[in-house]
Amino acid sequence: xxxxxxxxxxxxxxxxxxxxxxxxxxxxxxxxxxxxxxxxxxxxxxxxxxxxxxxxxxxxxxxxxxxxxxxxxxxxxxxxxxxxxxxxxxxxxxxxxxxxxxxxxxxxxxxxxxxxxxxxxxxxxxxxxxxxxxxxxxxxxxxxxxxxxxxxxxx
Numbered sequence: 346x347x348x349x350x351x352x353x354x355x356x357x358x359x360x361x362x363x364x365x366x367x368x369x370x371x372x373x374x375x376x377x378x379x380x381x382x383x384x385x386x387x388x389x390x391x392x393x394x395x396x397x398x399x400x401x402x403x404x405x406x407x408x409x410x411x412x413x414x415x416x417x418x419x420x421x422x423x424x425x426x427x428x429x430x431x432x433x434x435x436x437x438x439x440x441x442x443x444x445x446x447x448x449x450x451x452x453x454x455x456x457x458x459x460x461x462x463x464x465x466x467x468x469x470x471x472x473x474x475x476x477x478x479x480x481x482x483x484x485x486x487x488x489x490x491x492x493x494x495x496x497x498x499x500x
Contacts, residue, residue, distance in 0.1 A: 354420060378422075
């Protein structure tokens with residue numbers, strides 16, 4: 346199966362800094378929109394969230410800025426599901442552009458399924474579990490993401 350593309354956009358003029366590069370905050374915005382699109386694919390779209398009162402919260406996100414991204418560049422996000430359990434979803438997003446084989450940026454994220462009435466952690470519904478299993482099965486032929494489990498330190 347080809348990579349799961351969850352979001353596409355052009356780098357907007359307001360997203361660019363004084364060096365002519367995509368501002369670091371906007372990488373996270375792009376990855377956040379990719380997570381929103383994944384939510385729709387796994388049955389956590391707007392209507393489902395309204396009915397169930399459940400959503401996803403980001404617990405942790407790491408971003409690796411790998412190559413510069415300039416204004417008006419058309420980019421897309423490929424999403425890889427590293428794993429999930431009954432309440433958590435471990436994702437990897439990578440940012441790409443045409444005619445460049447390497448990822449421009451990568452983000453590893455841990456998300457929690459939450460009952461908004463609490464708010465408190467809640468188990469995924471059966472429909473979401475089935476959709477996640479289908480996506481994980483379909484990505485088995487994909488290479489394992491490179492920027493997983495990294496830490497920041499000065500050795």
